[in-house]
Amino acid sequence: MPEAKPEPVLDATDRRLMVATQAGLPRVSRPYEWLAGELDIGADEVLRRLQRMLDSGVIRRIGAVPNHYAIGYTANGMSVWDVDDARIDELGVRVGALEFVTHCYRRPRRLPDWPYNLFAMVHSQDRAEVSARVAEIATLLGNACRTHDILYSTAILKKTGLRIAG
């Protein structure tokens, strides 16, 4: 999605704050004060910098990332679609707006191995429900979609979240 947000300017202190929080926020009564002590700056400066990174999109949000298996979403299907290039942006926005789609991207095809250019992640309680939801996406895409597939995950091999540095 094009964003009108200002281009972020990050200084060395912002980067130290990112490194200090990339493993997570401290679970103590006053977490921002704790970080301020680590970085040797004021607690209100920590809050100001975090707010600025939220405003500029460097931080998407501050919160919890559930393991979807552990909270009952045991079926996870990556649905992939070969959508008419002339219509993909208009339709991608509509697929992304469906409440059961957690991620939705346009990506390059890798012909001849991979004809798909739209990826929509669907999480559900079981595969039957995933495939019912994928059928809803198929209806929405109609004749703009030539072919599609669902790639179910069968194991999490690694999940550490991303690291910036440090």
Place this chain on the structure above:
Amino acid sequence: MRKAAALDETDRRLINALQGDFPLVPEPYRQVGEVLGLSEDEVLRRLDSLLEHRVLTRFGPMFQIERAGGAFVLAAMRVPEDEFDRVAGQVNAFPEVAHNYRREHSLNMWFVLATATPQGIAETIVAIEAATGYPVFAFPKEREYFVEMKLRA
């Protein structure tokens, strides 16, 4: 596949509340607790337990690495079954691999690379191909229509 963890109603309410915007105030856990009718200690105790049991994989700022000059790319490999465990071990050993899923498809290994610079992606792909002996297909995002990992617990 792991089974759904035993969560009580309070855990679920806490998980749902913590997926929203965590408050930027001096005592944020207390504020979350007030909304849920829990003490600050109870919030912290449950949050520790949810992380320890891997019900939550993370709690904190979610960085959008591209906005900080870094890069984030989905990639896939086609790995023969009898080589799968070896290759998974080699791929997972790269710190640039943030997560990795096995999927049912001829492209059967799907992972996300996160690097501090865009050229780090290309370098890591070359290194993974050299280590494993298999090609890596990169699927950089061209456009994001929606990203929100909120799932009701």
